[in-house]
Amino acid sequence: MHRRAVLGGGAAAGSALLGLSYAYSGSGSRDAGCEGAVARLRRRQTLGSTSTIPIACRDGTMVFPWSAPSRKENMKSLEEDKFDLLVIGGGCVGAGIALDAATRGLKVAIVEREDFAAGTSGRSTKLIHGGVRYLENAFKNLDYSQYLLVKEALAERKHMLTAAPYIARATPIMVPLEKWWTVPYYYVGTKVYDLVAGDSGVPSSMFFSKAQATYSFPMLNPDKLAGAIVYYDGQMNDTRYALLVLLTAAQAGATVANQVNVEQLIKNKETGDIQGAKVKDLQTGKEFNIRAHSVINATGPFSDAVRKMAYDENGEYVADKKEEGFNEIVVPAGGIHLVLPDHFCPSQMGLIVPETSDGRVLFFLPWEGGTLCGTTDSQTPLTMLPKATSDEVDFVLRESERYLNKRIRREDVLAAWCGIRPLIKDIHGKDTKAISREHVIEVNPGNMVTCGGGKWTTYRRMAQDAVDKLISVKPVLQTRSGPCVTEGMKLIGADRAGIVCEQKFDVVSVTLREDYGFDKDIAEHLTRNYGTRALQVAEIVKQGYANRQKNLHPKRLVSKYPILEAEVVFAVQHEYALSAVDVLARRTRLAFIDHDASVEALPNVITLMSKLLGWSRCKSKEETEKAMEFLDTMKCPERD
Numbered sequence: 001m002h003r004r005a006v007l008g009g010g011a012a013a014g015s016a017l018l019g020l021s022y023a024y025s026g027s028g029s030r031d032a033g034c035e036g037a038v039a040r041l042r043r044r045q046t047l048g049s050t051s052t053i054p055i056a057c058r059d060g061t062m063v064f065p066w067s068a069p070s071r072k073e074n075m076k077s078l079e080e081d082k083f084d085l086l087v088i089g090g091g092c093v094g095a096g097i098a099l100d101a102a103t104r105g106l107k108v109a110i111v112e113r114e115d116f117a118a119g120t121s122g123r124s125t126k127l128i129h130g131g132v133r134y135l136e137n138a139f140k141n142l143d144y145s146q147y148l149l150v151k152e153a154l155a156e157r158k159h160m161l162t163a164a165p166y167i168a169r170a171t172p173i174m175v176p177l178e179k180w181w182t183v184p185y186y187y188v189g190t191k192v193y194d195l196v197a198g199d200s201g202v203p204s205s206m207f208f209s210k211a212q213a214t215y216s217f218p219m220l221n222p223d224k225l226a227g228a229i230v231y232y233d234g235q236m237n238d239t240r241y242a243l244l245v246l247l248t249a250a251q252a253g254a255t256v257a258n259q260v261n262v263e264q265l266i267k268n269k270e271t272g273d274i275q276g277a278k279v280k281d282l283q284t285g286k287e288f289n290i291r292a293h294s295v296i297n298a299t300g301p302f303s304d305a306v307r308k309m310a311y312d313e314n315g316e317y318v319a320d321k322k323e324e325g326f327n328e329i330v331v332p333a334g335g336i337h338l339v340l341p342d343h344f345c346p347s348q349m350g351l352i353v354p355e356t357s358d359g360r361v362l363f364f365l366p367w368e369g370g371t372l373c374g375t376t377d378s379q380t381p382l383t384m385l386p387k388a389t390s391d392e393v394d395f396v397l398r399e400s401e402r403y404l405n406k407r408i409r410r411e412d413v414l415a416a417w418c419g420i421r422p423l424i425k426d427i428h429g430k431d432t433k434a435i436s437r438e439h440v441i442e443v444n445p446g447n448m449v450t451c452g453g454g455k456w457t458t459y460r461r462m463a464q465d466a467v468d469k470l471i472s473v474k475p476v477l478q479t480r481s482g483p484c485v486t487e488g489m490k491l492i493g494a495d496r497a498g499i500v501c502e503q504k505f506d507v508v509s510v511t512l513r514e515d516y517g518f519d520k521d522i523a524e525h526l527t528r529n530y531g532t533r534a535l536q537v538a539e540i541v542k543q544g545y546a547n548r549q550k551n552l553h554p555k556r557l558v559s560k561y562p563i564l565e566a567e568v569v570f571a572v573q574h575e576y577a578l579s580a581v582d583v584l585a586r587r588t589r590l591a592f593i594d595h596d597a598s599v600e601a602l603p604n605v606i607t608l609m610s611k612l613l614g615w616s617r618c619k620s621k622e623e624t625e626k627a628m629e630f631l632d633t634m635k636c637p638e639r640d
Contacts, residue, residue: 276295
């Protein structure tokens with residue numbers, strides 16, 4: 001068999017595969033910035049690689065694994081180096097900013113107080129969408145700005161689907177219609193949606209008769225059903241997608257660290273410019289300064305706290321202190337999601353009701369072997385551990401009864417959780433469901449840039465706009481930075497060279513089944529979540545780990561799901577997992593899929609991580625208690 005040698009697992013064989021082989025038409029100094037990024041990339045490929053042993057894919061490609069530098073190496077860099085840009089916030093927007101800036105040639109650091117995508121970015125509806133409702137509002141209100149929002153979001157939807165096609169895919173979504181006269185209205189609307197999307201690689205919308213609708217979605221209540229419209233949008237695993245963006249930024253030279261809290265912004269006493277931050281490593285308690293020419297605030301719902309630091313003369317956050325000129329701009333809006341067994345939704349079809357009894361949206365989506373159902377939309381207190389309330393659960397269950405032919409009981413709910421959206425205040429005081437998801441780029445005192453609002457789908461464009469704005473207000477960066485190159489860029493784990501499995505990720509799945517002996521559901525799960533990097537997980541099983549012998553059949557964390565013990569090892573060694581919650585909630589999604597299964601898996605996760613990270617008994621007990629506190633927020637609340 002002919003074998004081709006490339007740097008796989010998402011790693012670039014050279015700068016061309018990363019997107020750094022662009023040519024500049026500007027000054028030589030910009031070329032120097034590009035060369036700096038390439039040099040850092042080469043250093044990362046050497047520094048971060050833990051193995052140079054290639055892995056053979058089923059199609060003959062030799063995949064060379066790549067992993068990011070260790071957290072210890074990154075913390076040393078944060079303390080000793082000086083950066084062009086410090087990004088505060090490790091959600092999808094912060095990760096996108098780090099990738100955008102690093103691939104322009106800037107030296108970038110990004111820190112996150114909790115874990116990457118631990119907040120809003122990991123508690124989304126998992127949809128990659130242009131916003132059908134925004135398009136409807138654009139025509140109803142003759143609002144051209146709403147139309148532009150949809151057009152931009154659809155372009156970004158195309159980018160997300162192609163950047164990591166193994167973890168993001170087009171999903172058909174059914175809109176049930178009860179009145180015959182609404183059929184042409186929604187049919188024309190979705191056709192306009194298709195038209196605005198253009199050549200996006202997503203199938204066109206279509207009409208389903210009543211019989212076709214109930215056949216395709218058996219749980220749909222046929223009473224009063226006139227027919228249905230089916231259109232396509234994207235779907236993803238949000239925390240892992242954000243992690244892919246972050247790891248791709250690390251591959252481009254960015255220095256990344258979770259569990260690092262910003263204690264204070266550092267201000268130049270003469271100019272007032274913000275030039276870094278005093279931070280605390282929450283793993284060790286050590287405090288130090290990160291030196292940077294500039295700072296971008298990408299902390300989502302917590303943006304106002306960092307903004308307030310910029311208004312303080314000492315760069316500090318004092319909760320009760322009124323800062324001159326400072327006004328809060330974020331409206332935290334909570335939305336709950338329920339996870340039900342898979343029989344409530346077909347594995348290849350979603351359902352969206354465009355208007356519930358109070359004007360919100362109700363959806364049922366296939367996700368990670370279950371059914372994702374929701375949502376609500378209301379102002380909520382700001383916290384890192386939001387919980388679904390009993391009243392919100394009752395609302396979703398009550399509305400569901402109108403559209404399904406089977407009643408959902410509370411006992412059916414496998415997990416219930418709440419996410420907080422960082423909406424930007426509307427001067428007219430609209431309630432949260434009416435506020436647009438348009439993003440805002442704001443220059444704060446000291447030339448710190450805040451990127452707020454928006455939605456998951458437009459994270460890349462938000463990042464581009466934020467870096468563009470930063471460069472416009474920081475002349476020192478203009479000579480170091482090239483143009484944005486992230487549009488169309490493949491992420492780690494994808495076929496970035498166009499030759500690793502030729503974007504046919506079923507080849508990876510077949511390799512796992514035939515060459516490693518994995519069960520079909522495990523092979524598909526790994527391929528869907530890791531792309532070509534699934535082969536690295538397989539190698540962990542093959543080589544053995546902790547006290548587990550090599551070449552044994554892969555061991556599941558819990559028998560009910562295809563999530564492996566080896567994924568815990570991979571998360572710790574290659575994806576910066578530092579706690580059991582990092583693994584259960586964000587590297588795998590077990591906590592979001594099934595509360596009881598997560599509780600069952602927890603002791604095994606703690607045992608593995610204690611061996612990998614050298615935890616003491618006291619530390620293991622502490623991590624168990626923290627995990628149980630988190631998991632308590634993921635279970636369905638009892639009826640009041």
